[in-house]
Amino acid sequence: MPVNYTTPAPADLLPVAGVRLGVAAAAIRKPDRLDLTLLALAAGSRVAGVFTANRFCAAPVEVCRRHLAAGNDIRALVINTGVANAGTGAQGWQAAVDTCAAVGRLLAVEDRQVLPFSTGVILEPLPVDRLFAALPACVAGLAVDNWHAAAHAIMTTDTVAKAASRQIEIAGKMVTVTGISKGAGMIRPNMATMLAFIATDAGIATALLEQLVREASDESFNCISVDGDTSTNDSFVLIASGGSGVDLTDACDPGYGELRRTVLAVAQELAQAIVRDGEGASKFITITVEGGVHRHECKRVGYAIAHSPLVKTAFFASDPNLGRILAAIGYADVAALDVDRVRLWLAGGGSEILVAEQGGCAATYCEEDGARIMQEAEIGIRVDLGRGHARAVVHTCDLSYEYVRINADYRS
Amino acid sequence: MPVNYTTPAPADLLPVAGVRLGVAAAAIRKPDRLDLTLLALAAGSRVAGVFTANRFCAAPVEVCRRHLAAGNDIRALVINTGVANAGTGAQGWQAAVDTCAAVGRLLAVEDRQVLPFSTGVILEPLPVDRLFAALPACVAGLAVDNWHAAAHAIMTTDTVAKAASRQIEIAGKMVTVTGISKGAGMIRPNMATMLAFIATDAGIATALLEQLVREASDESFNCISVDGDTSTNDSFVLIASGGSGVDLTDACDPGYGELRRTVLAVAQELAQAIVRDGEGASKFITITVEGGVHRHECKRVGYAIAHSPLVKTAFFASDPNLGRILAAIGYADVAALDVDRVRLWLAGGGSEILVAEQGGCAATYCEEDGARIMQEAEIGIRVDLGRGHARAVVHTCDLSYEYVRINADYRS
Numbered sequence: 077m078p079v080n081y082t083t084p085a086p087a088d089l090l091p092v093a094g095v096r097l098g099v100a101a102a103a104i105r106k107p108d109r110l111d112l113t114l115l116a117l118a119a120g121s122r123v124a125g126v127f128t129a130n131r132f133c134a135a136p137v138e139v140c141r142r143h144l145a146a147g148n149d150i151r152a153l154v155i156n157t158g159v160a161n162a163g164t165g166a167q168g169w170q171a172a173v174d175t176c177a178a179v180g181r182l183l184a185v186e187d188r189q190v191l192p193f194s195t196g197v198i199l200e201p202l203p204v205d206r207l208f209a210a211l212p213a214c215v216a217g218l219a220v221d222n223w224h225a226a227a228h229a230i231m232t233t234d235t236v237a238k239a240a241s242r243q244i245e246i247a248g249k250m251v252t253v254t255g256i257s258k259g260a261g262m263i264r265p266n267m268a269t270m271l272a273f274i275a276t277d278a279g280i281a282t283a284l285l286e287q288l289v290r291e292a293s294d295e296s297f298n299c300i301s302v303d304g305d306t307s308t309n310d311s312f313v314l315i316a317s318g319g320s321g322v323d324l325t326d327a328c329d330p331g332y333g334e335l336r337r338t339v340l341a342v343a344q345e346l347a348q349a350i351v352r353d354g355e356g357a358s359k360f361i362t363i364t365v366e367g368g369v370h371r372h373e374c375k376r377v378g379y380a381i382a383h384s385p386l387v388k389t390a391f392f393a394s395d396p397n398l399g400r401i402l403a404a405i406g407y408a409d410v411a412a413l414d415v416d417r418v419r420l421w422l423a424g425g426g427s428e429i430l431v432a433e434q435g436g437c438a439a440t441y442c443e444e445d446g447a448r449i450m451q452e453a454e455i456g457i458r459v460d461l462g463r464g465h466a467r468a469v470v471h472t473c474d475l476s477y478e479y480v481r482i483n484a485d486y487r488s
Numbered sequence: 489m490p491v492n493y494t495t496p497a498p499a500d501l502l503p504v505a506g507v508r509l510g511v512a513a514a515a516i517r518k519p520d521r522l523d524l525t526l527l528a529l530a531a532g533s534r535v536a537g538v539f540t541a542n543r544f545c546a547a548p549v550e551v552c553r554r555h556l557a558a559g560n561d562i563r564a565l566v567i568n569t570g571v572a573n574a575g576t577g578a579q580g581w582q583a584a585v586d587t588c589a590a591v592g593r594l595l596a597v598e599d600r601q602v603l604p605f606s607t608g609v610i611l612e613p614l615p616v617d618r619l620f621a622a623l624p625a626c627v628a629g630l631a632v633d634n635w636h637a638a639a640h641a642i643m644t645t646d647t648v649a650k651a652a653s654r655q656i657e658i659a660g661k662m663v664t665v666t667g668i669s670k671g672a673g674m675i676r677p678n679m680a681t682m683l684a685f686i687a688t689d690a691g692i693a694t695a696l697l698e699q700l701v702r703e704a705s706d707e708s709f710n711c712i713s714v715d716g717d718t719s720t721n722d723s724f725v726l727i728a729s730g731g732s733g734v735d736l737t738d739a740c741d742p743g744y745g746e747l748r749r750t751v752l753a754v755a756q757e758l759a760q761a762i763v764r765d766g767e768g769a770s771k772f773i774t775i776t777v778e779g780g781v782h783r784h785e786c787k788r789v790g791y792a793i794a795h796s797p798l799v800k801t802a803f804f805a806s807d808p809n810l811g812r813i814l815a816a817i818g819y820a821d822v823a824a825l826d827v828d829r830v831r832l833w834l835a836g837g838g839s840e841i842l843v844a845e846q847g848g849c850a851a852t853y854c855e856e857d858g859a860r861i862m863q864e865a866e867i868g869i870r871v872d873l874g875r876g877h878a879r880a881v882v883h884t885c886d887l888s889y890e891y892v893r894i895n896a897d898y899r900s
Binding site: 130163167199200389398403415416481484 | 541576610720817828846889891
């Protein structure tokens with residue numbers, strides 16, 4: 077059960093003019109489940125993406141990078157679950173290239189206008205014959221109101237489909253931003269381990285779109301952690317179809333600021349949904365680190381806390397064993413950190429309490445207050461490093477028996 | 489149940505001339521268990537230590553550093569479990585200082601000749617009154633053949649006491665090396681999270697002893713990981729009493745090489761015992777990374793594998809989901825790693841198999857072989873980065889339901 081998250085209803089996922097979606101059951105790994113998704117984009121759409129920092133990146137990630145570099149007239153995205161097509165060598169590269177060619181033939185576009193995405197088990201070959209056989213069903217089903225089905229078709233260990241949609245008005249025209257994401261484990265920055273696709277019917281010039289996808293990922297998918305693993309396949313793609321008639325070429329254009337905020341909000345909603353549905357998660361934890369010299373050290377402290385199995389199991393147990401948070405701050409490798417200046421707060425259920433200051437327990441802290449907050453499903457940790465003005469936020473979840481069960485069983 | 493480890497019998501832990509040990513039940517945190525240990529050292533003993541890199545280091549660690557810097561005529565070590573005396577501010581410092589004074593009075597030595605050690609819960613005050621009340625029982629029980637009892641008295645979540653003992657001959661004289669360690673979670677390099685005390689009755693000059701303790705920790709306690717957390721209290725202390733009549737002042741002295749190897753072997757035995765008794769461990773995993781440009785990057789890859797919850801749960805499940813190891817290598821931040829040159833082997837039950845090469849599954853790999861090895865209790869992972877001649881070894885264990893249970897329950 078995800079922590080305070082439910083999939084929006086189909087009617088709440090607004091169509092994006094110029095973006096059609098189709099899904100199919102290709103039996104990539106298991107029969108009788110949706111595991112193949114096709115996005116067909118209108119001519120003139122622009123696409124930008126950010127991809128995993130993992131050096132063992134999957135073949136489809138390499139093909140995406142190459143096709144995006146070859147020109148920005150992308151016309152289709154094809155996404156399979158079940159097999160990641162990672163750690164598959166030259167054969168995996170060929171499978172990704174052949175998939176693009178197959179989609180290109182069906183949609184009458186060039187191979188290089190197709191971006192492939194895969195998620196699932198590493199080191200296993202992609203069953204391209206089954207994938208090809210199911211593509212015509214995707215094409216036949218292409219429709220603008222298919223976001224809900226697509227959100228389901230890209231799931232792996234997710235327990236709920238993740239989607240978000242917003243609408244704003246720019247110069248008298250309605251502009252829609254709709255997105256979907258998947259991911260529940262292997263979550264960590266640069267990039268978080270997930271697939272996410274956000275589309276808007278605003279037209280956005282390529283350079284601006286590329287800047288926006290980086291800004292959005294930095295404020296969303298690169299601020300979350302379930303287990304600290306960075307996957308081989310992480311991809312976040314932003315599509316601007318231009319179907320609304322609104323065209324933005326410069327960050328100073330009227331309406332761009334609001335569109336930017338809307339895209340960031342959708343990205344954050346999708347990123348936080350991944351943590352709320354984190355494998356085995358029972359708590360949603362927001363870690364705010366402030367008072368740092370620069371954002372980088374704030375993030376490092378945030379991730380040290382978010383990745384500590386001892387902190388995560390204490391949250392699972394609702395045990396205010398908060399010294400473990402101090403220990404994580406202490407090993408986050410912040411040069412010349414003065415621990416006497418560090419302050420730690422815990423927040424939940426509408427109140428925030430000071431836990432530690434001056435290298436020890438705060439005089440006002442009482443364990444009953446800590447125990448009460450630890451029972452909450454949504455908990456805030458706030459750390460002031462007391463050495464500067466930078467700030468960063470990291471979202472994470474607890475570590476439960478269920479996490480172990482899911483990851484011990486995932487392939488079986 | 490630890491993986492292939494049992495505590496040596498009392499008679500197998502050889503006394504070290506000049507080192508007497510006493511234990512007591514002080515009810516520091518729980519009644520009726522041994523939780524206080526005193527080591528009394530003969531005059532002329534020399535002591536060197538390495539301590540946690542955690543900036544929230546515990547008060548006793550700070551006091552140890554100060555007393556070691558004040559001169560090297562240490563005469564006693566006092567160790568309590570139950571409370572870490574970390575995150576305790578000025579009050580915690582005073583508690584550690586007062587403990588040294590109390591020991592000093594009982595043994596008629598100066599305060600600065602006493603080193604204090606604590607392990608247990610962070611953020612809680614050390615109950616010094618109960619500790620002081622139990623010290624006379626420690627003193628009354630001081631004996632050279634008490635290593636076995638001391639190994640038990642320093643345990644926290646350990647399921648077995650950890651000790652090792654060896655004897656060598658130098659210039660016709662018998663020299664003994666005996667040590668104890670504790671630790672089962674919060675294990676990570678710089679330093680690993682544990683307490684370890686090794687004593688020899690060789691005499692070793694201070695500078696040489698300080699070099700030896702660093703070398704020994706680098707090859708033992710800094711090569712292990714259970715969960716990637718670095719504690720506030722990690723300490724490894726090496727004692728040279730001189731009681732054997734052998735005196736070594738230079739690394740070139742006859743016999744020093746053999747003594748060095750023996751100390752390293754005892755340290756490695758104690759360090760590996762900690763992993764074998766890792767919280768919830770059911771597998772002992774040795775990760776060898778070779779072919780690196782320098783040792784540092786080999787260690788980084790080793791730790792990326794050792795810390796990956798996805799790798800650790802796959803080992804718990806005996807599931808040869810080995811792509812997760814490639815993913816961990818890929819995010820270990822090795823600059824310009826050529827994944828096509830990386831090779832991965834799995835070893836166990838007397839055989840080693842090539843799993844991956846050239847960016848994908850090895851042609852000779854078959855899953856049945858992988859599955860067979862994953863059933864073993866002792867498993868080797870070997871990675872060749874294919875870019876240099878450096879090498880490092882890291883020991884770790886799997887991640888099980890039991891780990892979560894232990895750490896969710898630890899304070900209750």
